[in-house]
Amino acid sequence: MSFLSATLDRVKPSPTIAVTTKAQELKAAGRDVIGLGAGEPDFDTPENIKAAGIAAIEAGKTKYTAVDGIPELKKAICVKFKRDNGLSYEPAQVTVGTGGKQVLYNAFMATLNAGDEVVIPAPYWVSYPDMVLLAGGEPVFVEAPLETGFKITAEQLEAAITPKTKWFLFNSPSNPTGAGYSWDELKALTDVLLRHPHVWVLTDDMYEHLAYDDFKFCTPAQVEPQLIDRTLTMNGVSKAYAMTGWRIGYAAGPKALIAAIRKVQSQSTSNPCTISQWAAIEALEGTQDFIVPNNEMFVRRRDLVVSMLNDAEGIICPKPEGAFYVYPNIAGCIGKTSAAGTLISDDETFATALLEETGIAVVFGAAFGLSPNFRVSYATSDEALKEACTRIQTFCASLR
Ligand SMILES: Cc1ncc(COP(=O)(O)O)c(C=O)c1O
Numbered sequence: 001m002s003f004l005s006a007t008l009d010r011v012k013p014s015p016t017i018a019v020t021t022k023a024q025e026l027k028a029a030g031r032d033v034i035g036l037g038a039g040e041p042d043f044d045t046p047e048n049i050k051a052a053g054i055a056a057i058e059a060g061k062t063k064y065t066a067v068d069g070i071p072e073l074k075k076a077i078c079v080k081f082k083r084d085n086g087l088s089y090e091p092a093q094v095t096v097g098t099g100g101k102q103v104l105y106n107a108f109m110a111t112l113n114a115g116d117e118v119v120i121p122a123p124y125w126v127s128y129p130d131m132v133l134l135a136g137g138e139p140v141f142v143e144a145p146l147e148t149g150f151k152i153t154a155e156q157l158e159a160a161i162t163p164k165t166k167w168f169l170f171n172s173p174s175n176p177t178g179a180g181y182s183w184d185e186l187k188a189l190t191d192v193l194l195r196h197p198h199v200w201v202l203t204d205d206m207y208e209h210l211a212y213d214d215f216k217f218c219t220p221a222q223v224e225p226q227l228i229d230r231t232l233t234m235n236g237v238s239k240a241y242a243m244t245g246w247r248i249g250y251a252a253g254p255k256a257l258i259a260a261i262r263k264v265q266s267q268s269t270s271n272p273c274t275i276s277q278w279a280a281i282e283a284l285e286g287t288q289d290f291i292v293p294n295n296e297m298f299v300r301r302r303d304l305v306v307s308m309l310n311d312a313e314g315i316i317c318p319k320p321e322g323a324f325y326v327y328p329n330i331a332g333c334i335g336k337t338s339a340a341g342t343l344i345s346d347d348e349t350f351a352t353a354l355l356e357e358t359g360i361a362v363v364f365g366a367a368f369g370l371s372p373n374f375r376v377s378y379a380t381s382d383e384a385l386k387e388a389c390t391r392i393q394t395f396c397a398s399l400r
Pocket of ligand 1: 039099100102125171174175204237238244247248249
């Protein structure tokens with residue numbers, strides 16, 4: 001009998017972390033490596049937010065707090081939901097956790113029983129299926145292919161729902177594709193959900209503020225207010241405010257669900273970092289002025305990467321609506337052999353050969369549930385992106 005839990009056999013370690021580790025090993029061995037794997041902005045947390053964290057330390061705000069967040073932060077979150085999304089929540093409907101990741105994890109732990117299904121569009125953020133499995137549930141994937149802009153249709157959602165479906169997990173703009181659902185596209189999905197009152201919606205709005213061109217972010221409970229009583233609207237400060245290391249995520253939903261999430265958190269981590277909570281108030285209430293220039297920079301980088309990757313032989317790279325990822329298709333490279341003699345049989349061999357032969361680290365599509373693709377994070381300097389895309393072009397041109 002194994003000492004380790006059988007539940008662990010159901011999950012795999014994060015493949016994005018595995019790629020980062022491999023790239024770091026090559027770098028340590030003296031190789032010239034450019035990492036396009038990281039899921040975080042390459043700029044620092046804004047000064048006003050850092051100052052709020054420092055002020056919290058100096059004011060002695062360094063002790064335990066209420067398990068799921070201080071009242072001041074919950075109030076700021078309610079104001080944010082009203083201001084940005086037109087959603088009315090009260091503080092008792094809000095939970096704050098150690099990153100968006102913990103909030104999602106708590107939600108699944110609090111609600112899933114063995115055999116409960118969670119509908120997840122694929123490609124998906126790597127952690128979704130494994131969190132569902134850890135909580136005893138079953139992920140049900142719905143393919144969102146290149147042809148539909150990496151978005152699922154109402155018909156597909158309808159077909160995926162069964163009596164066992166507990167959650168529909170929605171993420172727009174998406175990690176890994178950057179695809180964003182328009183109001184009408186989302187309305188088509190919420191119309192389906194109206195017909196299935198036993199299905200709840202967990203929306204991961206982490207990339208809300210990273211929305212480009214004419215794309216306007218919208219969230220399910222805003223598009224269909226009738227869903228508010230069975231929606232958990234999750235968000236966080238990690239991406240828009242460059243606060244990945246501060247570990248603050250939050251969600252709002254029906255009080256009974258929030259109380260259940262609090263129970264899970266009370267017996268695991270207790271409150272999220274007190275200092276970070278005070279800094280998060282400043283993120284939400286302070287100036288939002290840096291978002292526009294940051295997004296202009298991301299648009300420039302996105303356009304650079306999309307254009308250079310579309311010039312690479314065998315690659316098709318759609319231009320996404322948001323986040324800081326692109327998800328190029330490499331069907332045109334499969335079956336070929338690299339200069340070093342590696343047969344590119346799938347996107348994992350492509351990513352491995354690309355890293356070993358050119359020093360460019362990307363995450364292979366199978367990790368996100370849709371192949372043959374890879375994910376590029378363009379949250380890095382223009383120079384690094386140009387050099388990386390040039391090496392990808394050379395690598396693709398050398399395939400025979
Ligand atoms: C779609 C999505 N949701 C949630 C998270 C987790 O965010 P946090 O760092 O706040 O835990 C990430 C981070 O990569 C993400 O991409």
